[in-house]
Amino acid sequence: xxxxxxxxxxxxxxxxxxxxxxxxxxxxxxxxxxxxxxxxxxxxxxxxxxxxxxxxxxxxxxxxxxxxxxxxxxxxxxxxxxxxxxxxxxxxxxxxxxxxxxxxxxxxxxxxxxxxxxxxxxxxxxxxxxxxxxxxxxxxxxxxxxxxxxxxxxxxxxxxxxxxxxxxxxxxxxxxxxxxxxxxxxxxxxxxxxxxxxxxxxxxxxxxxxxxxxxxxxxxxxxxxxxxxxxxxxxxxxxxxxxxxxxxxxxxxxxxxxxxxxxxxxxxxxxxxxxxxxxxxxxxxxxxxxxxxxxxxxxxxxxxxxxxxxxxxxxxxxxxxxxxxxxxxxxxxxxxxxxxxxxxxxxxxxxxxxxxxxxxxxxxxxxxxxxxxxxxxxxxxxxxxxxxxxxxxxxxxxxxxxxxxxxxxxxxxxxxxxxxxxxxxxxxxxxxxxxxxxxxxxxxxxxxxxxxxxxxxxxxxxxxxxxxxxxxxxxx
Amino acid sequence: xxxxxxxxxxxxxxxxxxxxxxxxxxxxxxxxxxxxxxxxxxxxxxxxxxxxxxxxxxxxxxxxxxxxxxxxxxxxxxxxxxxxxxxxxxxxxxxxxxxxxxxxxxxxxxxxxxxxxxxxxxxxxxxxxxxxxxxxxxxxxxxxxxxxxxxxxxxxxxxxxxxxxxxxxxxxxxxxxxxxxxxxxxxxxxxxxxxxxxxxxxxxxxxxxxxxxxxxxxxxxxxxxxxxxxxxxxxxxxxxxxxxxxxxxxxxxxxxxxxxxxxxxxxxxxxxxxxxxxxxxxxxxxxxxxxxxxxxxxxxxxxxxxxxxxxxxxxxxxxxxxxxxxxxxxxxxxxxxxxxxxxxxxxxxxxxxxxxxxxxxxxxxxxxxxxxxxxxxxxxxxxxxxxxxxxxxxxxxxxxxxxxxxxxxxxxxxxxxxxxxxxxxxxxxxxxxxxxxxxxxxxxxxxxxxxxxxxxxxxxxxxxxxxxxxxxxxxxxxxxxxxxx
Numbered sequence: 001x002x003x004x005x006x007x008x009x010x011x012x013x014x015x016x017x018x019x020x021x022x023x024x025x026x027x028x029x030x031x032x033x034x035x036x037x038x039x040x041x042x043x044x045x046x047x048x049x050x051x052x053x054x055x056x057x058x059x060x061x062x063x064x065x066x067x068x069x070x071x072x073x074x075x076x077x078x079x080x081x082x083x084x085x086x087x088x089x090x091x092x093x094x095x096x097x098x099x100x101x102x103x104x105x106x107x108x109x110x111x112x113x114x115x116x117x118x119x120x121x122x123x124x125x126x127x128x129x130x131x132x133x134x135x136x137x138x139x140x141x142x143x144x145x146x147x148x149x150x151x152x153x154x155x156x157x158x159x160x161x162x163x164x165x166x167x168x169x170x171x172x173x174x175x176x177x178x179x180x181x182x183x184x185x186x187x188x189x190x191x192x193x194x195x196x197x198x199x200x201x202x203x204x205x206x207x208x209x210x211x212x213x214x215x216x217x218x219x220x221x222x223x224x225x226x227x228x229x230x231x232x233x234x235x236x237x238x239x240x241x242x243x244x245x246x247x248x249x250x251x252x253x254x255x256x257x258x259x260x261x262x263x264x265x266x267x268x269x270x271x272x273x274x275x276x277x278x279x280x281x282x283x284x285x286x287x288x289x290x291x292x293x294x295x296x297x298x299x300x301x302x303x304x305x306x307x308x309x310x311x312x313x314x315x316x317x318x319x320x321x322x323x324x325x326x327x328x329x330x331x332x333x334x335x336x337x338x339x340x341x342x343x344x345x346x347x348x349x350x351x352x353x354x355x356x357x358x359x360x361x362x363x364x365x366x367x368x369x370x371x372x373x374x375x376x377x378x379x380x381x382x383x384x385x386x387x388x389x390x391x392x393x394x395x396x397x398x399x400x401x402x403x404x405x406x407x408x409x410x411x412x413x414x415x416x417x418x419x420x421x422x423x424x425x426x427x428x429x430x431x432x433x434x435x436x437x438x439x440x441x442x443x444x445x446x447x448x449x450x451x452x453x454x455x456x457x458x459x460x461x462x463x464x465x466x467x468x469x470x471x472x473x474x475x476x
Numbered sequence: 477x478x479x480x481x482x483x484x485x486x487x488x489x490x491x492x493x494x495x496x497x498x499x500x501x502x503x504x505x506x507x508x509x510x511x512x513x514x515x516x517x518x519x520x521x522x523x524x525x526x527x528x529x530x531x532x533x534x535x536x537x538x539x540x541x542x543x544x545x546x547x548x549x550x551x552x553x554x555x556x557x558x559x560x561x562x563x564x565x566x567x568x569x570x571x572x573x574x575x576x577x578x579x580x581x582x583x584x585x586x587x588x589x590x591x592x593x594x595x596x597x598x599x600x601x602x603x604x605x606x607x608x609x610x611x612x613x614x615x616x617x618x619x620x621x622x623x624x625x626x627x628x629x630x631x632x633x634x635x636x637x638x639x640x641x642x643x644x645x646x647x648x649x650x651x652x653x654x655x656x657x658x659x660x661x662x663x664x665x666x667x668x669x670x671x672x673x674x675x676x677x678x679x680x681x682x683x684x685x686x687x688x689x690x691x692x693x694x695x696x697x698x699x700x701x702x703x704x705x706x707x708x709x710x711x712x713x714x715x716x717x718x719x720x721x722x723x724x725x726x727x728x729x730x731x732x733x734x735x736x737x738x739x740x741x742x743x744x745x746x747x748x749x750x751x752x753x754x755x756x757x758x759x760x761x762x763x764x765x766x767x768x769x770x771x772x773x774x775x776x777x778x779x780x781x782x783x784x785x786x787x788x789x790x791x792x793x794x795x796x797x798x799x800x801x802x803x804x805x806x807x808x809x810x811x812x813x814x815x816x817x818x819x820x821x822x823x824x825x826x827x828x829x830x831x832x833x834x835x836x837x838x839x840x841x842x843x844x845x846x847x848x849x850x851x852x853x854x855x856x857x858x859x860x861x862x863x864x865x866x867x868x869x870x871x872x873x874x875x876x877x878x879x880x881x882x883x884x885x886x887x888x889x890x891x892x893x894x895x896x897x898x899x900x901x902x903x904x905x906x907x908x909x910x911x912x913x914x915x916x917x918x919x920x921x922x923x924x925x926x927x928x929x930x931x932x933x934x935x936x937x938x939x940x941x942x943x944x945x946x947x948x949x950x951x952x953x954x955x956x957x958x959x960x961x
Binding site for chain 1: 489492493494497562620623627630631634635637638645646647648741742745775776810812813814816817818820821826829840841844845848
């Protein structure tokens with residue numbers, strides 16, 4: 001039997017309801033074993049009576065109701081256990097009526113960290129033209145693909161027609177409880193042969209509209225204008241340090257109190273909170289939480305990766321929470337990446353660690369893998385470009401960063417560490433205009449500015465700039 | 477004496493926690509009891525005082541008649557015990573001992589600033605997936621070119637396998653004794669070396685348990701190889717090994733999992749049955765696969781792999797005209813849409829959706845879905861094959877069949893459905909000799925049901941549009957069928 005099932009069984013047998021009932025314990029163990037092995041014969045009344053309730057081979061089910069009675073008792077005990085207990089066992093077991101087969105339902109959420117629930121609904125009017133329908137399907141398809149790359153989202157996409165035709169605006173009422181947010185994209189014909197794509201993001205609990213956008217997709221430059229639409233949506237909402245969705249979720253959950261979230265969501269909530277607003281207090285709370293979480297679910301590798309992420313913040317901001325060498329941290333992450341090589345999130349983190357440990361070649365490879373696993377997260381591009389830059393491939397690094405910058409436009413405030421390579425680059429090129437521009441964006445203080453002349457001949461530029469940038473990063 | 481501040485902090489923590497949230501009465505009760513814990517007198521813990529102060533009862537409350545306080549305290553006691561059993565790292569623990577109402581606050585030793593993280597327990601690969609370990613060896617002296625090449629292969633395979641469902645890839649390094657985890661099914665070893673004109677890749681696949689070599693291949697790469705070519709090569713390896721219908725490893729996986737000594741859950745057995753059907757396509761297997769997957773799905777309706785399998789089986793049932801389900805088109809369409817909800821990026825489900833919409837005559841939407849499927853770059857053989865089959869059915873044999881032919885001859889694989897398409901075209905072209913040969917080679921027993929289904933669903937060939945319609949088309953085909961014994 002699988003280990004988690006054995007663990008569930010053990011916890012059930014130890015529980016208050018079963019503890020002093022040897023016959024119930026025997027019956028439960030017997031039914032679990034044979035239900036798992038799919039042994040039909042052993043699950044018949046007669047077999048149960050003989051094998052586990054001490055009846056002899058002349059047992060006749062129609063005359064002796066013992067099995068039925070005991071099964072009813074067991075069913076009640078099981079249901080009562082799961083109702084009362086708030087413990088999250090790996091398996092939910094039940095005994096459906098009319099059968100002696102134990103039903104196991106496995107909820108992965110109980111053991112693995114999960115993130116923000118997002119429901120995507122794409123709609124077009126009932127009698128839309130073919131090109132509008134195509135566009136709607138295309139958008140649904142592409143967004144399904146791209147948003148699925150982000151592991152902090154629990155993405156669901158509505159395909160059932162009865163929900164599609166729901167009155168506009170009422171779709172978020174249909175959403176089940178597990179969706180924290182609903183993203184509705186609506187495609188309608190405009191009169192000039194193009195389509196109007198309007199999208200809106202709603203927070204289910206407060207019914208608040210967090211983001212809305214409308215894009216005109218004309219018939220002649222469809223591909224380009226769609227690409228702009230996708231990039232804008234993905235970038236603003238989810239990519240690059242968790243976007244607007246992450247920001248809202250983090251604010252909302254912090255306000256409500258992180259302890260009020262179900263345990264499996266808390267790890268992401270802490271992490272997003274930390275990325276958005278790094279503070280020693282939050283980091284400490286996160287560490288305490290992970291201690292408990294990982295002791296209880298030592299297989300939760302996502303929370304484990306969260307721990308590595310926390311260690312990164314600990315290092316950069318010098319919170320002093322952990323004392324581990326860089327090599328130890330790299331090794332820890334390497335283990336997770338080896339087991340789950342298809343997660344971009346872990347791979348990028350490992351790349352950053354390798355970089356800090358001076359293993360440039362490895363850093364480059366891991367970051368490149370991360371970028372290929374999730375090409376839609378601009379953040380990975382910045383990291384990759386930054387590492388290339390500091391490794392000596394300055395031109396290539398800057399061009400990767402510029403490529404990412406282009407997606408951002410000027411309207412967005414970027415975190416300081418994104419701009420650092422460019423700042424240094426311009427410094428090197430002795431382009432005072434751009435140095436000034438970047439320095440302003442970095443938020444350098446007066447004293448730091450006065451040091452810039454010396455900076456050029458400074459032997460350790462990197463060290464200097466870390467010091468220069470840290471206060472900017474620490475600002476809320 | 478425990479610091480009062482600490483107690484009130486602990487109280488806040490409790491009240492905000494998941495267990496106590498949304499329970500105002502219990503919250504009031506807990507705050508009341510804890511706030512009075514410092515008082516020396518016991519008057520606050522009188523049942524009547526509690527009932528009046530916290531539970532909204534009037535002055536006339538009589539504890540002998542009304543057990544509300546005892547019940548509520550019992551609830552609270554249980555909640556507290558449960559809370560601290562879950563959260564074993566709290567510094568303070570508040571409990572209400574049996575037989576009293578006054579809470580006791582104790583300090584836990586050894587929890588001050590403990591930053592120890594338990595080590596990660598690697599979750600075992602589940603028996604329902606195929607798990608694959610990737611290892612590298614270098615024959616030649618290590619240099620940066622080989623390092624780069626190795627990593628490009630690793631990245632390529634990771635990206636490729638990341639898109640497949642039911643396969644778990646592990647790239648972990650072996651431990652000190654040279655062992656890797658026990659529940660790996662297969663090991664892929666890639667060794668890279670130099671040749672005079674470039675590089676040589678040597679890769680082979682072994683079964684973990686027996687060490688049998690299943691497959692080996694040598695490939696030469698020129699010195700200045702194109703990354704695109706390398707990725708194409710990796711995608712070919714991926715198809716050869718892991719394609720659900722022609723992949724070598726899935727056949728091995730089925731025999732590994734159906735070993736008489738192994739004992740598997742319903743879900744694993746169902747997936748083995750499903751996989752066996754995909755490889756062999758016999759009607760008996762289809763029935764077994766469908767019912768076991770159906771059962772597994774009803775026990776665990778959230779499993780993505782099971783849901784995708786069930787959707788695909790509905791589609792196969794329609795193609796076979798099988799009567800094991802009363803209304804496979806309606807049920808199947810609902811199933812695939814439900815499955816897509818939680819698994820929106822699964823390419824196979826999108827193809828199944830296109831098929832099911834085609835069967836239910838939603839041609840416009842089916843066409844749109846299919847066009848996405850046909851655009852997918854570096855798709856596996858079976859995905860591409862079925863996309864092209866649907867293309868044949870939807871836009872006519874003239875248009876679709878050439879591409880299908882090219883795909884099959886490139887891969888050297890000719891599935892039965894391909895022959896069905898060839899047969900239909902032969903009848904259309906009145907090439908009776910070819911049609912007869914095809915029928916004889918594959919056997920009428922297999923052919924007939926699929927041909928009849930295709931006749932019913934496919935786009936009517938141009939020559940029948942003004943000439944008797946579908947009825948005539950059917951008549952011509954059945955006339956040919958009846959000539960052959």
